[in-house]
Amino acid sequence: MPYVTVKMLEGRTEEQKQALVEKVTDAVVETTGATKEKVVVFIEDMPKNHYAVGGKRLSDQ
Amino acid sequence: MPYVTVKMLEGRTEEQKQALVEKVTDAVVETTGATKEKVVVFIEDMPKNHYAVGGKRLSDQ
Amino acid sequence: MPYVTVKMLEGRTEEQKQALVEKVTDAVVETTGATKEKVVVFIEDMPKNHYAVGGKRLSDQ
Amino acid sequence: MPYVTVKMLEGRTEEQKQALVEKVTDAVVETTGATKEKVVVFIEDMPKNHYAVGGKRLSDQ
């Protein structure tokens, strides 16, 4: 606890995901006082045909 | 905003998903007064072995 | 099935929520071929201090 | 209703998932008084590179 979910378009590299998880965890620890080992981060990849803004999917643009 | 998530069994065609996203966005705009460009829709596909009703997965029926 | 979640800022009236649920359900039925009685809609209200864009909460603007 | 989501590391067998869904459904029926046919269970698999504790992904350990 806290539990953080980051939902983003697929395509980020493993290096980016590793850095994301580290920096987000640090940001949570610094601002909430949570113990680092208790912070959990989930990443969710979205494909372009499953994400739409204004009624239009990214895969249709 | 609003953010809409539609979770459904995998297997719909790209045409169905495209239409789904358009019509759902219109429905949200019409009833909530949100600006169209602000409406976000996410689609989540469920495989049959990850979805159960009454203790039985669809893949086991 | 499908399961639809609509996350939006709190403050919509009951009439708006009722209409939202009806129209979104119709849109899902029309485009996915799902049976109307199987479509489930969840509404989630967000307070302004729990929603941020660009690092700024709506309650801080 | 109720709607139960079980998020876990990928790798469980079909037999484990089938048993999981049955036992969790029974537990929900027994304790909430819900009708068995109304209980819905979703399974979500997490890959090791999308799950981190303490700022470290399982795939990096």
Add this chain to the structure above:
Amino acid sequence: MPYVTVKMLEGRTEEQKQALVEKVTDAVVETTGATKEKVVVFIEDMPKNHYAVGGKRLSDQ
């Protein structure tokens, strides 16, 4: 891990919620081989005006 979310209509008693959490945790441990102390359960209450089946909210029936 695993992480279980149970979404249900508001109104269950504290005794029901306590029993729910215990039994669901046992079911997960028994079927997945997870260590008991690692199983996390979240409960989410839904008000009747935020839940609809077939385009009709429970509060409108």
Add this chain to the structure above:
Amino acid sequence: MPYVTVKMLEGRTEEQKQALVEKVTDAVVETTGATKEKVVVFIEDMPKNHYAVGGKRLSDQ
């Protein structure tokens, strides 16, 4: 995009939540290359009787 959800025990102050949202947004921008104005953060408060580890709710400890 990305969309970040932070789920944590209720009780943090407005100052903590404001700082959380700022720092997490910065961490996401820095590591994913996303444009700052596109990063969305949702906070979800959990009450102690709706969160359990090892079959025991925090409110029962």
